[in-house]
Amino acid sequence: MGIGAIVLDGAVIGAHALVAAGAVVPPKAQIPPKMLVMGQPAKPVRLLKDSEIANVHAQLALLSEKAALYRSMGPG
Numbered sequence: 001m002g003i004g005a006i007v008l009d010g011a012v013i014g015a016h017a018l019v020a021a022g023a024v025v026p027p028k029a030q031i032p033p034k035m036l037v038m039g040q041p042a043k044p045v046r047l048l049k050d051s052e053i054a055n056v057h058a059q060l061a062l063l064s065e066k067a068a069l070y071r072s073m074g075p076g
Contacts, residue, residue: 016053020045 002021007013011025014033019025023042031037034053036045 016048018048018056 001007001013001019002023004022005019005025006023007019007025008027008029010028011031012029013019013025013031014035016033017031017035017037019031019042020036020038022040023038024040025031025037025042029042031042032044034048036048037043038045
């Protein structure tokens with residue numbers, strides 16, 4: 001999910017779907033797998049390519065590694 005995205009009650013986000021920054025997913029919405037949604041209310045834009053999904057996973061792994069390194073440094 002993008003920064004500032006809001007998913008309201010009962011909405012279901014499919015596997016590997018991507019909710020854009022600032023998007024608002026309405027109550028009880030069903031977002032299909034691998035779908036990019038944007039807007040207020042969020043609307044389907046297009047299916048994500050497998051290479052795009054892999055890139056998102058790689059970026060998340062890198063971010064997770066950096067967070068762990070930061071935490072290991074301790075305060076100060």
